[in-house]
Structures are given as structure tokens and as C-alpha cells.
Amino acid sequence: MIQVYKFEGDTEENCRLKCLDELDVYNNEILTKEYEENDVYNIEVVKKEDVKNYIREFLTKTTTEMGVNARIEITEDEDVFTVKMFSDNNAILIGKDGRTLKSLQVLLRQALSNQIKFNVKVNLDASNYKVKQERFFEKDIKNIINDVMKSKDEVKLDSMNSYKRRIVHSIASEYYNIETESFGEEPERYVVIRYVEK
Numbered sequence: 001m002i003q004v005y006k007f008e009g010d011t012e013e014n015c016r017l018k019c020l021d022e023l024d025v026y027n028n029e030i031l032t033k034e035y036e037e038n039d040v041y042n043i044e045v046v047k048k049e050d051v052k053n054y055i056r057e058f059l060t061k062t063t064t065e066m067g068v069n070a071r072i073e074i075t076e077d078e079d080v081f082t083v084k085m086f087s088d089n090n091a092i093l094i095g096k097d098g099r100t101l102k103s104l105q106v107l108l109r110q111a112l113s114n115q116i117k118f119n120v121k122v123n124l125d126a127s128n129y130k131v132k133q134e135r136f137f138e139k140d141i142k143n144i145i146n147d148v149m150k151s152k153d154e155v156k157l158d159s160m161n162s163y164k165r166r167i168v169h170s171i172a173s174e175y176y177n178i179e180t181e182s183f184g185e186e187p188e189r190y191v192v193i194r195y196v197e198k
Contacts, residue, residue, distance in 0.1 A: 001129070002054050002115040005045045015041045023047070031079060046116050048076055055083055057094055058111050062104065068092050070126075073159070080121040083108075093126040098133065101126055137164065141171050145193060150160035154194035159184065165191050 005023060010014030014036065020027065025047060033044040052074045063070040063085065068080055085093055094101050098181065105124040112120045125131065148155055157175040168191045172180040179196045182189055 002050050002112075003031055006044065007134060009041045009043075009044045012041050012043075012079060012189065015160075019043055019045050025075070031116075031118070031120065044118065045114075051112070052083065053118060054115060055081060055108065056162060056181070057188070058108060059083065059085065059104070062107065063087070063093065063169075066092060066176055074155065078143045080123065083124045085124070085126045090127040094129050098129060134167070138167060138171060140166055147173055148193050148195050149175070149177060152195040155194055157191045157193065159188045159190045162185075162189075168193070 004020065005113050007015050007019045007022070009018055012147075015034075016027075016032075017029075018132065019032075029048055030045050031048060031051065035042050049128070055074055056072050059070065059072050068087050068089050070085045070093065073084045073086070075082045085091060092100065093104070102125065105122065108122055108124060109120070112122065144155055144157070148170070151183075169180050169182075172178045172193060177195055177198055181192050181194075183192060184190050
């Protein structure tokens with residue numbers, strides 16, 4: 001259970017000062033949802049340490065029920081919680097094409113959302129699977145770009161999520177004669193890579 005603290009004040013500054021003083025915390029130790037209602041400033045607060053403890057307990061219970069003994073490491077940077085799981089049976093945690101890992105992340109986000117009514121950003125990984133997959137993806141994109149530069153033929157990539165599209169655009173921006181453009185509607189949105197004379 002994550003404790004949500006609520007404070008009211010006549011101004012944003014007074015409300016925040018009251019919160020920090022009563023909870024005896026610093027700004028970087030809390031997550032907040034702030035809003036104004038009937039000329040009263042409101043702030044809902046959770047301690048980041050409480051969020052970390054909840055994540056650890058939730059994943060420990062879930063992985064144990066899966067028959068996996070997982071070690072869980074949680075770091076937080078700029079209000080994003082990075083959760084890494086390590087076990088002797090990572091194949092079960094990751095699943096085919098990372099599906100189990102994705103499902104665990106969805107479950108964790110939903111569980112957090114049920115506890116606190118504001119967005120908590122969580123990235124879940126098992127044995128650096130996502131990091132490795134991202135490296136493979138980046139390498140593939142660089143190979144495709146090199147092929148486009150040689151052939152000067154444009155390439156339409158398979159549909160992908162916004163995060164992967166950003167990676168493609170970012171990598172392509174490092175090449176002088178390469179241009180990218182996204183087309184289509186979610187979830188079928190895709191990227192075209194093309195050669196341009198400059």
C-alpha cells in the first residue's frame with residue numbers, strides 16, 4: 001500500500017512548503033500531482049521510497065508465484081523508475097519475444113495506478129534484455145540506412161511504437177543524405193527512410 005498525502009494551501013508555494021515541512025522530505029524525494037479547485041491549491045504527494053518498496057514487493061510476490069526467484073534492483077532518475085530483475089531463469093521472466101516482460105510491466109503499471117491516481121513512469125527489464133534488444137535494433141537500422149545510401153532506394157520499415165520510431169529518426173539524423181518520415185495511424189504507424197541529394 002502506498003500512502004498518498006494531501007495538502008491544501010492558498011498558493012502553490014505555500015502548499016509545497018507545508019508538504020515538505022510536514023513530511024520532512026526534499027523535493028527530489030517525492031512525486032506530486034498538483035491542481036487548483038475552488039480557488040484552493042491542492043497537492044497530492046507520494047514518497048519515492050514508498051513507490052520503490054511497493055514495486056519491490058509487487059514484483060517479488062509476482063515472480064515467486066511464477067516459480068522464479070528474482071533479485072530486483074530499482075533506481076530512479078528524473079521521476080522515472082528503472083527496475084531490473086535478475087534470476088537463474090530469465091527465459092521465464094522475458095518470455096517469447098519479450099512478451100512476458102511486457103505483460104509484467106503492464107501489470108506493474110496498472111497496480112501502481114490502482115494505488116495512486118497519477119502517472120508513475122516505470123521501465124522494467126530482466127537481465128538487460130531490453131538494452132540488448134535496443135542495441136540489435138539500432139544496429140539493424142544503421143545497416144538499413146547504409147543500404148539506402150548505397151542503393152538510393154527508399155525503404156519502408158514495419159510498423160513500430162513511438163519509442164522505436166524516435167530511435168530511427170535520431171539515428172538517421174546523424175547521416176547527411178538521409179531523411180526519415182513517419183506515416184500511418186497508430187498502431188500501424190511506420191517510418192520511411194530515404195536518400196536525399198543535398
